Amino acid sequence: MPKMVLLPRHVMALGGYIRERNLPYGDYEFPYxxxxxxxxxxxxxxxxxxxxxxxxxKRHKELGLIVVPVKExxxxxxxxxxxxxxxxxx
Numbered sequence: 001m002p003k004m005v006l007l008p009r010h011v012m013a014l015g016g017y018i019r020e021r022n023l024p025y026g027d028y029e030f031p032y033x034x035x036x037x038x039x040x041x042x043x044x045x046x047x048x049x050x051x052x053x054x055x056x057x058k059r060h061k062e063l064g065l066i067v068v069p070v071k072e073x074x075x076x077x078x079x080x081x082x083x084x085x086x087x088x089x090x
Contacts, residue, residue: 003046006065011038011084013076017049030054031069034076038066038083040090 006012015034030053037060039045045063048056061067066083070076 001048002050004049005044006037006039006047007044008039008042009087011036011080011087013037013070013080014049014051015070018051031071033072034070036066036068036070036076036080036083038068038087040064040066040087 004017013034013036018030018032018035030051035051035057037047041064045065047060047063047065057067057069066086068079068083070079
């Protein structure tokens with residue numbers, strides 16, 4: 001699986017790295033339009049991209065990252081700023 005480096009004290013939105021929200025050949029539907037990831041650590045962390053399933057969220061939270069899924073009607077900018085503040089305070 002491809003990986004990307006999330007730099008220390010960095011926040012990133014993975015909307016462009018979500019595989020597909022709807023598959024034309026199956027019943028799968030990914031419930032989030034975006035995922036915000038923050039690295040509160042002082043060292044870089046490798047994350048898996050693209051995001052294939054909901055288990056991705058659990059696996060990356062276990063790495064110590066701040067992971068916030070964004071739904072269609074959520075305030076993206078507000079959530080992004082919230083994650084950025086959490087990263088600054090950590």
